[in-house]
Amino acid sequence: MSLGWKTPAPPAAALALALAACTGGARLPPPPPQTFSAAEIEKGAELAKLADCQGCHTADGGQAFAGGRPLKSPFGTIYTRNITPDPSTGLGRYSREAFVRALRRGVRFDGAELYPAMPYDHFAYADDADLGALYAYLMTRRPKDRPPTPNELIPPANIRGAVAIWKALFFHPGRFQPTPGQSAEFNRGAYLVQSLGHCGACHTPHNILDAEETKKPLQGGVQEGWYAPPLNALSPASVPWTPERVYRFLRTGFDRDHSAAAGPMGSVVRELARAPEPDVRALSVYLATLMQPASAAKGRAAPADHAAQAAAAQPAGAALYAGACAACHDAGAAMMREGRPPLQFATPPQEDRPTDVIQVILQGVQPATGPRGPYMPAFAGTLSDGQVAAIAAYVRARYSDRPPWKDLTSAVAKGRRQGGQG
Template structure:
């Protein structure tokens, strides 16, 4: 949603104050129920929903205990560290009753009434139903507790003032409830529910404004998250081959699809969880997303980008030489990797995108298999290629594997990607 600059200051401030007072009124600490309170069926359902929401991926630091928090999330205003969501009574969810937990996910309010930063996607969780949120609570409250205090956030003013989030909410947080689409299949509506609520796909795949709020008028039209570009999941998809439900299912379940590309960056964590999620739910996601991405102008008639080897080499000679030495052994026709069914670059989505972000990130930081050792792997070249060389390779990949115009200002894109780092 675009900033509402025509909103009068006093009404906005009054709305923010009302939100804060309402939060405090409902923020009393209540003792959580003991683990034996929850049924095995409710815990199992919560486990499935936690995978669909990628709770572990966000709330687990490298080398840390699952769900104990401490993972850094980069934002335009600094670094936010995810919180401990184990049932520890001092530093985790042990301080939350079921009602307080649902209030936190639905309204973005902590157990003590303080505002939660929207890095926790409560603008999506608000669309989930109480039964699902209750099951998620049951699952998290039965994990192994970990006494791990939160890592202090590193935010610039005024974002470092937690109370300022109330103003942000008054401007941008307008939660609703999921409404199924009449006439659509049960699988379509289940997928729509998961995408809009617990799956929170729009948190990455929707553009954000300068205050880091989703532009709700442009749902799933592509966004930037943690230095990676999350491409559109609608008819603006840059994929050169049409996404079918089977294509989407393969990608979400395994981390790659033969006619598209491999999961990279933050998507790797999502795929690791979806690989263990209920098959019916992943298929529902696939039905819904494939429907949104049809028809894609880039994929009309299943047109595949030409492999312009000679023309690309003439246009980008430096990049062609580097590619021949560093990339061709894996990516050219006949290479062992290609015989194993890995996505060919002429079908991959990143070379077709409007910005070079993902191609540059993959060259710098490589790929790690999302779902096991047999998944796609690529070494990182950040330590062996200079910024100018990375830019040359990216320019050559664009020219060889796409019919689209050259990317502009590649040098700046490479420098920015190197500063931000990557997550394979």
């Protein structure tokens, strides 16, 4: 990839940095809130939306930024930290320097390692002024005394020091490099995607130690049981993504030529809906450019709808679909008359793995941007693994031209465990 992605520093330098960080330092007292300018706080508010800080750092029903949300990883569950300015349980002891160091290098105020669930491998690419603005914003939120929930990690991940080894192996950030010859808007989008937006935290594949495979940026990854599809030439979308369509999707959680934001993307959209329009436009231009080769390859081929063949190949799935899905998804159904896309326009049936079709059936879709918006009921409690698998097989056969998915029933069982309905 040459579109403004990483320029790694030598590993030895990063190791030295990581070790130096362990020795503490940056123990300056935090400045009083009235020292931040209104403009800086406002800029920080905008950046916090682009970074979706709230999405991870707010528990269901909890105060914004007070932490406590469980994040599942292959090594157990991490509970996010309180990033309100509370002096004992939040950011209250972070000076500006300590905060910037935490985001850039993954080091806590007291020198301890931060787990890479915090995407400092992306925030390292953010510029100093942006991190300072984020600090100003967070330090002027309402403090909340909420002590950390203990993590539930398996050895050796439960030893914080082990993160130093992880960093030596995988954490070699460089500096953001704009792509010469591209527009300022494109490069703004590239900067946001790589740094604060941390899109790769979900959309880049992760290796066995849960580090991003930086040689495969935005080629699709799994997070919290959902598959975040590729955002580049490998995009499986049936209908080409244009900057306008990406913008609509990021802004509203829905594009009539694709589908609705679901799973962890819902919280991203909830924040992008309120982020500055020029920044979301910049994200759209950059991402649509990355996906352009996929769009060009697809040409004008019509999205698939093989109703008769699918019914013959998957009769059980066809019957379940007719009873459980068709009331909304079939041509002429009430939802379709409201301009919702037919399923062959949606990306999940086109993906290499059944993960998202399964999770959407199990968990449904909640409106991303408020009480109104795309909604789908959850079927986890009513359909068995075999029944969900049968519907997924039918959807794949009917709405894509791609080969059938394999081992669907066990994929549903796994999806239930990862999605928290096991």
